[in-house]
Amino acid sequence: MFTHDINNVITIGSFTATLDDFLLLEPSYRLPDGAFWQFYVPGVKHLIGYGLYQRDDGPTWEDGDVYLSNETEYAAMQPDTTPNVPGFEADLVAAFGGDYLAINSLYSGWPLFKDTLEAQQWSVADLLLTNAYVDGEINTATYTAIVAAARANYIPMALQGRPGVLPLNILDIAYPPVIIIPGPAQADSLTISASESASYLVPVPTTTDSMAIQATEIAALVLPISILSGDTVPVTANEGVPVIV
Numbered sequence: 001m002f003t004h005d006i007n008n009v010i011t012i013g014s015f016t017a018t019l020d021d022f023l024l025l026e027p028s029y030r031l032p033d034g035a036f037w038q039f040y041v042p043g044v045k046h047l048i049g050y051g052l053y054q055r056d057d058g059p060t061w062e063d064g065d066v067y068l069s070n071e072t073e074y075a076a077m078q079p080d081t082t083p084n085v086p087g088f089e090a091d092l093v094a095a096f097g098g099d100y101l102a103i104n105s106l107y108s109g110w111p112l113f114k115d116t117l118e119a120q121q122w123s124v125a126d127l128l129l130t131n132a133y134v135d136g137e138i139n140t141a142t143y144t145a146i147v148a149a150a151r152a153n154y155i156p157m158a159l160q161g162r163p164g165v166l167p168l169n170i171l172d173i174a175y176p177p178v179i180i181i182p183g184p185a186q187a188d189s190l191t192i193s194a195s196e197s198a199s200y201l202v203p204v205p206t207t208t209d210s211m212a213i214q215a216t217e218i219a220a221l222v223l224p225i226s227i228l229s230g231d232t233v234p235v236t237a238n239e240g241v242p243v244i245v
């Protein structure tokens with residue numbers, strides 16, 4: 001049975017490896033485009049999962065048969081992935097020079113990072129290292145060198161500094177200039193008229209609706225509530241003198 005699960009762990013019979021390690025043995029191996037997992041039982045089915053749906057490619061899979069036939073060979077070739085803390089420390093000495101204890105000068109939290117690493121508290125060590133980088137205590141070159149050394153020695157931390165996916169470092173941020181683009185100028189038009197005499201006209205542009213105010217007898221204190229740009233408000237009075245505010 002061959003399985004490639006959603007966590008990128010590949011199992012071939014009794015042999016198990018991460019996708020990265022399996023690719024060292026079979027560089028041409030790939031999931032089908034868009035797939036997240038696959039499962040193959042020779043002569044029974046070859047399921048391929050695409051998230052919300054899956055398909056069965058039938059009872060035969062030529063590449064899968066080859067992988068299954070190489071199970072013993074894969075097991076013999078599988079590298080020793082035991083975390084090698086002394087090797088990691090030696091690589092750091094080679095990268096930065098001097099005695100390992102002198103590397104404490106890299107940043108203030110280094111002694112605690114070293115202690116958690118040697119206690120195999122991998123997630124804590126990873127968090128301390130990442131925080132030191134994000135807070136600007138170590139620069140990108142130093143952080144990348146430490147991550148590369150950890151990965152080379154199978155230190156099982158998340159190590160967010162994998163190639164192309166560095167965490168955010170405040171020292172590396174470049175703030176682009178702010179560009180303000182003015183909008184087009186707008187001109188409002190307002191016409192108020194009265195058939196008789198009218199005074200104290202106060203245009204108040206506010207909405208796009210049309211409003212007509214009319215008094216057939218004596219009109220006084222007529223208030224146009226909402227008037228806006230581009231609209232014409234006719235105000236008429238048959239008798240009297242309206243006072244329009």
